[in-house]
Amino acid sequence: MGAQQIIESVNQHQLKTDLPKIFVGDTVNVHSRIIEGEKERIQVFQGVIIARSGRGINETITVRRIVDGQGVERIFPLHSPRVAKIETIRHGDTRRSKLYFLRDRVGKSRRLRDRRRKLKHTEGVKLSQR
Amino acid sequence: MAISLLGKKLGMTRYYTEDGVSMPVTVIQTGPCVVTQVRTLETDGYTAVQIAFGDMQARNSTMPLIGHDAKAGSAPKRHHREFRIGADEVASYELGQELTVDAFADHAFVDVIGTSKGKGFQGPMKRHHFSGLEASHGVERKHRSGGSIGGHATNLGTGPKVKKGKRMAGHMGAERVTARSLDVVKIDSEQGLLLVKGAVPGHRNGVVEIRTPRRLYAPKARKQTERMKG
Numbered sequence: 633m634g635a636q637q638i639i640e641s642v643n644q645h646q647l648k649t650d651l652p653k654i655f656v657g658d659t660v661n662v663h664s665r666i667i668e669g670e671k672e673r674i675q676v677f678q679g680v681i682i683a684r685s686g687r688g689i690n691e692t693i694t695v696r697r698i699v700d701g702q703g704v705e706r707i708f709p710l711h712s713p714r715v716a717k718i719e720t721i722r723h724g725d726t727r728r729s730k731l732y733f734l735r736d737r738v739g740k741s742r743r744l745r746d747r748r749r750k751l752k753h754t755e756g757v758k759l760s761q762r
Numbered sequence: 763m764a765i766s767l768l769g770k771k772l773g774m775t776r777y778y779t780e781d782g783v784s785m786p787v788t789v790i791q792t793g794p795c796v797v798t799q800v801r802t803l804e805t806d807g808y809t810a811v812q813i814a815f816g817d818m819q820a821r822n823s824t825m826p827l828i829g830h831d832a833k834a835g836s837a838p839k840r841h842h843r844e845f846r847i848g849a850d851e852v853a854s855y856e857l858g859q860e861l862t863v864d865a866f867a868d869h870a871f872v873d874v875i876g877t878s879k880g881k882g883f884q885g886p887m888k889r890h891h892f893s894g895l896e897a898s899h900g901v902e903r904k905h906r907s908g909g910s911i912g913g914h915a916t917n918l919g920t921g922p923k924v925k926k927g928k929r930m931a932g933h934m935g936a937e938r939v940t941a942r943s944l945d946v947v948k949i950d951s952e953q954g955l956l957l958v959k960g961a962v963p964g965h966r967n968g969v970v971e972i973r974t975p976r977r978l979y980a981p982k983a984r985k986q987t988e989r990m991k992g
Contacts, residue, residue, distance in 0.1 A: 635967060638953065639789050642858055652911055667781055714782035729878040 643689040648711050649748065654693065655745050656681050656731060657724030662695055664707055671736040674716060677706055680744065682731035696734060698742075703735060722744035764975040765865045766845040766973040767773040767793050768815035769956065771876065774967050777957060785959050790874070790948055792863040792972055793955040800855050801844070811855045814839035815969070820910035832932050834858040841969050861955050870989040871943045871982055872956070875971040876964035917991045930952070939963035942973050943982055 633641075653756045654660060662677045679697030682705070686692050696703060708715050724744030734742060768890040769792035777787045787833060798810035816839055820828055823838035831838050835858040847855070866872060875883045886908035894906045944957035962970060980984060 635770075635791075638955065639775050640789070641953070642789055642955065642957070643775055643951070665764065680902050709784065711778070712782055712784060713778050713780070 640688070646689055646711060652718055652720060654681060654720060655723065655726075656684055656729055657745075658726065658748065659721045659725035660693075660695065661717075661719040661721060662693075662706075662715060663719075664708065665714050665716050667761060678721070678754060679704075679706075680731070680734065682734055684729070696731075701760075724742075764847060764851070764974050765861070766813070766971055767795050767861055767863070767972050768813060768841055768843055769793065769972050771962055771964055771966055771970050772955075772970050774961065776881055783961065785947065786961070787959055788874075788962045790956045790958065790962065790970060792866075793861055793952060793954055795861045796831075796834055797855050797857060797859040797861065798831055798834040798839070799838065799843060799844075801853060801855060802852055803849060808846070809849045809852050810844050811845040811852075812842060814842045815860060816840035825943075834868045834919045843971065845973075856922070857926060862951065863956050864881070864951050865951055866946060866956065866974070867949060867951075868990055869946055869974060871975045871984045872946055872958060872990075873940055873942050873973050873975050874944055874958060874962045875938060875940045876968055878935045878939045878963045879933040880964050883932065884934040886929060889931065889934045892929075900929065912971055943978055945965065 633682050658681050659679070660681060662679075666673050666675050677695060677697065679695040682696045683694040685694075686690070689711050692707050693710060694705055695719060696705045698704070710718075717743050723746060725747040729745075730743050743752065769790045772789040773788060773790055776784050776790050778784050794814045794914045795813040795814065797811055798814045801808060801810040801812070803809055814831060814834075814836065818838045818840040820838050823831075827840050829843075829954065881888070885906050887906050890908075890909050895901045895904050895909065897905060911924050911928055913931065914924055940958070941962055944962070945958050948955075948957040949955070956972065964970060975982075975986075
């Protein structure tokens with residue numbers, strides 16, 4: 633076994649197997665575990681996935697939302713135990729893999745159209761009302 | 763007891779602890795090593811143990827080495843290294859004994875020694891962290907220079923020479939480096955893997971020595987004694 637395969641096998645135990653199918657352009661709820669001393673609580677961050685990068689254990693998503701008129705982006709490592717759950721709320725239609733252009737958009741043009749294409753493998757997710 | 767093993771640096775990855783803290787780890791293929799020689803006071807005048815690591819085809823080895831390894835009942839090995847041990851520890855090693863990564867099972871820290879990556883001929887700024895000269899104010903063609911190297915008779919008293927050990931440009935890297943007191947993150951005895959926190963000297967697939975730490979700073983020493991107890 634090559635060195636890289638051994639490292640992959642080390643990572644294998646840490647990878648989550650129950651990750652939902654998520655795509656760039658989706659609006660998601662990311663539930664992150666916040667540990668404050670002894671206590672632990674869940675914080676939900678809702679926003680649009682504008683980038684997905686890295687592979688395997690290093691895979692991350694960048695989620696963007698607008699708070700009080702100010703854009704906020706958070707990067708979540710998908711396989712981190714601190715990310716408890718990811719829920720898809722709606723699928724946005726997009727043609728690129730990185731939606732950095734959304735940073736320059738203001739107002740209505742910030743929204744993405746609902747995705748209609750290639751939805752057969754994401755059954756069970758309701759399209760939001762038009 | 764001081765333990766030293768040989769291993770191979772496989773590469774780096776990340777490791778999540780149970781509370782979700784991500785830390786950088788280096789994966790080291792540690793052992794199995796074979797004791798190929800035990801040096802005792804009676805026969806050699808000092809005490810040490812020689813261990814071997816890494817398989818090798820017999821046709822690539824030499825007859826003397828093949829014979830040496832065969833004495834320990836081992837197939838030809840690629841790397842041999844000798845480690846000094848105390849006179850009281852000699853009895854715990856015997857010829858042909860196999861040492862695995864489990865030797866570090868109750869250790870919270872290890873030292874890792876490797877040969878650093880070669881950087882070639884480097885200037886004093888990269889090699890010795892000099893500041894270089896200014897970008898302007900009349901400096902021409904000497905921005906990365908080391909500056910004056912002092913009078914040529916300084917501290918020597920004799921003749922026209924630069925002081926010995928003066929830091930200048932020269933060959934950098936490819937030297938023995940010890941990374942001390944690295945946290946042991948995980949031990950995989952099935953595959954013989956050792957995961958230590960942080961980076962380790964040398965390139966991937968480089969041979970490294972892993973040993974029990976020589977000295978620990980007080981907080982780490984406390985952690986280690988707790989580990990030994992529990």
